[in-house]
Amino acid sequence: MVGNRSGPTExxxxxxxxxxxxxxxxxxxSPLRAFIALTIVGVVAGAVVLAGSVPDSPGPRDSAIPVxxxxxxxxxxxxxxxxxxxxxxGEGEARALFARLRRKLEEAxxxxxxxxxxxxxxxxxxxxxxxxxxxxxxxxxxxxDRTRTRTLEVSIVAIEPAxxxxxxxxxxxxxxxxxxxxxEVDVQLDRTRSSSEWTLERRGERWVITSSxxx
Numbered sequence: 001m002v003g004n005r006s007g008p009t010e011x012x013x014x015x016x017x018x019x020x021x022x023x024x025x026x027x028x029x030s031p032l033r034a035f036i037a038l039t040i041v042g043v044v045a046g047a048v049v050l051a052g053s054v055p056d057s058p059g060p061r062d063s064a065i066p067v068x069x070x071x072x073x074x075x076x077x078x079x080x081x082x083x084x085x086x087x088x089x090g091e092g093e094a095r096a097l098f099a100r101l102r103r104k105l106e107e108a109x110x111x112x113x114x115x116x117x118x119x120x121x122x123x124x125x126x127x128x129x130x131x132x133x134x135x136x137x138x139x140x141x142x143x144x145d146r147t148r149t150r151t152l153e154v155s156i157v158a159i160e161p162a163x164x165x166x167x168x169x170x171x172x173x174x175x176x177x178x179x180x181x182x183x184e185v186d187v188q189l190d191r192t193r194s195s196s197e198w199t200l201e202r203r204g205e206r207w208v209i210t211s212s213x214x215x
Contacts, residue, residue, distance in 0.1 A: 087161045094156050098166045098200060101209050105131070109145045112138050122201060122208035142180055148173040152193070162202040167215060169195050 089097065104120035107113075112135050121128045138145055150171045157165040174189040199211045 089159055089164060091156050091159065094159055094164045094166065094200075095154060097164065097207055098154065098168075098198065101200060101207065102168075102198075105209060106149070109135065109138070109147075112145075120209055122203055122210045125208070125210040127209050127211050142178060143185065144177040144179050144182075146175040146177050146184075148175060157197065164200040164207075166198045166200065167195065168198060169193065 101120045104116065108116040108120060108131065114132060114135060117128070117131055117135065121131055137143075151168060152171060153169040155167045157167050159165075171191060171193050173191040174187045176185045176187055177183065178185055195215045197213050197215045198209060200207050201210045
């Protein structure tokens with residue numbers, strides 16, 4: 001994460017005896033980058049939403065099932081031309097698409113696999129650059145990401161022929177394990193709740209994640 005810079009270099013190695021640093025406003029902190037921020041002296045938090053979170057429990061719940069206490073979901077906004085109408089995903093299809101890509105992204109973190117990342121995230125996108133950087137941080141610091149994420153609510157913000165915007169609320173429990181000893185590392189981070197907005201885009205015949213941000 002950053003202290004007056006965009007993020008830690010890939011050659012930085014975690015120092016477990018350093019102090020907590022502040023989290024910047026207006027940006028979401030992934031468990032991985034929050035951990036790096038807490039364990040590198042002089043480093044303040046950087047940006048990336050919960051791309052690094054990996055659930056030990058099943059993936060995002062079927063968002064068709066209402067969440068207790070949740071506010072009504074906003075109606076998706078789209079106004080395709082007549083020729084585009086058949087190409088626009090339905091709301092149920094958009095939810096299923098997001099769930100599939102989200103699980104694949106989590107699998108990439110769990111396996112520390114750039115190959116799996118290619119299946120979920122668009123090459124050259126902001127999300128790809130962030131996620132690839134996270135995977136390299138995990139490798140260089142000999143960490144296995146075992147963060148637990150529980151999706152609380154998924155709502156569709158917008159649907160277009162080649163673009164879908166999804167908002168996700170989730171409860172996150174950061175957890176990391178040393179790759180060599182398989183001993184859990186004390187990340188000094190409590191479980192938190194987050195709200196993130198994800199952009200999915202159609203590239204040829206494929207849909208991929210291209211960006212995510214805190215909301």
